[in-house]
Amino acid sequence: MGNLSTIEQPPQAQKGTGGAGRSSRKAQEVKESDLKHLLYLQAIVKETLRLYPAGPLSVPHEAMEDCTVAGFHVPARTRLFVNLWKLQRDPCIWSNPSEFQPERFLTEHAHFDVRGQNFEFIPFGSGRRSCPGISLALQVLHLSLARLLHGFNLERLSEELVDMSEGPGMTMPKTTPLEVILVPRLPSMLYG
């Protein structure tokens, strides 16, 4: 739920529904067929997976036999942990690497996808053992986030910013549980 960073920047949250909340669309819920048009929402999901990869150290891999990778000799049974968190915050690649800036995926990194083709950004891993759940995960993430942002205004409990710091764990838990106020913004019949 790193996309809770959008709560810190309400205009971003509104842009996330890409106008689905305006005029005639306001009285409808977001449909799966809308998702392909919600480019800013897609950028929010990418930026979230960049800053808060669900598996920050991916999963361990082990070489079955001796091999050479990029000129390095790797003996059989070597264990490899890929630090995705660090890769995806590399200041040589990303400007303001710790800032939540979805726009980067519409501008300088617009060509980056999440399917393991750009090694600077591999939240689902890369290659033959990359995540097989990627299509399901993306579909669910996009639809859930779009419906949340379209259906509710999100407000903090106080002036205090949401604590986005990460706790220890294999799956990037939040240190402080999130508390926000959800205010419905659509006709009540859509919440049945």
Ligand code: HEM
């Ligand atoms: C945001 C959601 C998800 C993220 C960020 C994610 C990320 C990852 C990563 C980084 C790996 C390790 C890839 C590697 O070793 O290179 C992985 C493996 C895996 N994921 Fe996901 N995953 C997500 C959702 C899912 C879902 C929804 C499913 C199943 C329905 C799933 C099933 C698996 C399985 C079975 C593996 C092990 C694949 C193998 O070792 O061959 N994941 N995932």
